[in-house]
Amino acid sequence: EGNIAGTIGIAIDVTERRRLEQQLQQAQRLEAVGQLAAGVAHDFNNILTAILGNANLARLTAPASIQPLLAEIERGARRAAQLTKQLLAFAQRSAIYMAPVDVNAVVREVVSFLRETIDRRIDLVTELSDGLPAVQADATQLHQVLVNLILNARDALLPLLEEAHPRETVGRPLIISVTTDFVHVEQVPPHSLLNASPGDYVRITVHDTGIGMDKGTLEHIFEPFFSTKGPGKGTGLGLATVYGIIAQHKGWINVYSEPGTGTAFRIYLPAAPATATIPAPAPAATEERPTGRETILVVDDEDSILSLLQRSLPAYGYRILTAQDGAEALEIYRRQGNEIDLVLLDLSMPGMSGREVLAQLLEIAPQARVLIASGYVAGHQAVQGLLEAGARGYVSKPYQLDELLRAIRQTLDAGSYPPNGSRASNASADAGE
Structure with a gap:
């Protein structure tokens, strides 16, 4: 007869699905912003390393009338470093010590x-x-x-x-x-x-x-x-x-x-397992800047950082060799490896990455001491991975001169990370390879 005898309807509650979709969209948006933030922090921290290092160096010999100006430069650079540290924390690229x-x-x-x-x-x-x-x-x-x-x-x-x-x-x-x-x-x-x-x-x-x-x-x-x-x-x-x-x-x-x-x-x-014990506080780092007589090969593609370390480290007794990329570093090490006591190696370089250089250095000389210089490392596990790959230590950029000197001395003397349970050799993970 064409009359409607009844209806059947199906209702599906999609509230939870919509909620999950919104969470996924937010997570993807934050991840994209984090990748951008990490890239900015990486480049910015190489610049800050040079600014802080040169200000540190200038304060050693500058007259009293200039000291307040240099102190302001250092304070400004440290504030900028704090911003990049926060950017890297958001991007989950800061080193953490669990x-x-x-x-x-x-x-x-x-x-x-x-x-x-x-x-x-x-x-x-x-x-x-x-x-x-x-x-x-x-x-x-x-x-x-x-x-x-x-x-x-x-x-x-x-x-x-x-x-x-x-x-x-x-x-x-x-x-x-x-x-x-x-x-x-x-x-x-x-x-x-x-x-x-x-x-x-x-x-x-x-x-x-x-x-x-x-x-x-x-x-x-x-x-x-x-x-x-x-x-x-x-x-x-x-x-x-x-x-x-x-x-x-x-x-x-x-x-x-x-x-x-x-x-x-x-x-x-x-929550940590019930067997976990809370460690005692680490002893405070000494204020004295350590010295040495060893030879250090510095590998970094930033001219400003190479120039800074060529001027600063010899004042503390070290002999410095430099390389602007991995290929040059390996060539120098093959030629003068018996003279080199430590390699200070940047992770992010054009051509051959720092990780590749590390692997090839250890093929040439398994006993080589390599100190990684970077802050663009995604947490404790990534740092641990570098150490398991053969690196002897890690110092984060932007570092100040006293932090770098302690990291160098501790790596040369002990080759462990972190030395004696201390974080003194690891400049606050402010970042940038």
Whole structure:
């Protein structure tokens, strides 16, 4: 008769699929930006190495009237190095040194340090769980994560202290809280960033009662140079650095925020095995610049770095040979290898890479001492891979003269990495091959 007798419908809930698609798109966007950031940091740090090194060298002989100007050059270069360090952290290209870490101890240290820098009208409080397992982490980078998150929380509260903000919000409590606890995750919460997975975690939560963020802002907060602050009030790298560091630590992040209600960042770090022991602090590095009488072959494609080391290292007793690429380095080593005590080798060079040069040097002389000079190394495992390939040590760019001298002396004397458990020979992983 043509009448409709009934209907059949099928409904599929695609909410989870859409959420996963959005997370994938964000991860791909951040990865692309990270690759660009790493390339910029690489080139920039070669320039900073020359600036810092020459400023160090000039201060040795400059008259007193020039010393303040040179000190300003050094300070400016170090600030620039900090920016590239943050770029590399976001790009997951900074070197990290993993060991069992007491999270509560790091929180206490950071909170004690920052308490004096935060407006007294803002309460900075902690709630730390007892008996937490250690986490396998780089304590220095975990320190940086907490500093960035707490300062970000402070900035979210500052508008509430300004007279221009709507009067009805002035009376709300102004609180930054840092809490730690142990969690066993069976099901990953929604809106988790990075490769979240079930397991045992130490969770760090940084919560503020500030102005909060809308959905559009939340989608971009981990991108480098994205900032809701005014000009001159930040680099836009704080949360990008947090993202990169947590990614390198195989952890993950949740962010909850709404306009007018505040924000909570929850960081999950994999708990270390119960047998992990927290190492004692390494002894402080000596201030004295070590000297020597050995011959060093410096291999780097940057003329400014070769020129710097040709001028600076002989002042500390070393004889210097130079090569601008791998082929020239191998030719020199075949001809004068019995005179060369150490090869200071850049990783990124045109033609033959530093890794290829390392392999061929060790074929010529398996006992050769090779010190890698680079900051563009993706974490502890990559550094460990270079050492397993035969390198004797690693120093990151941009290095200062005293850092390089300690790395050279320790590699010549011990050939281990890191020497005696110390990080003194590894300039802060600021980066750039």
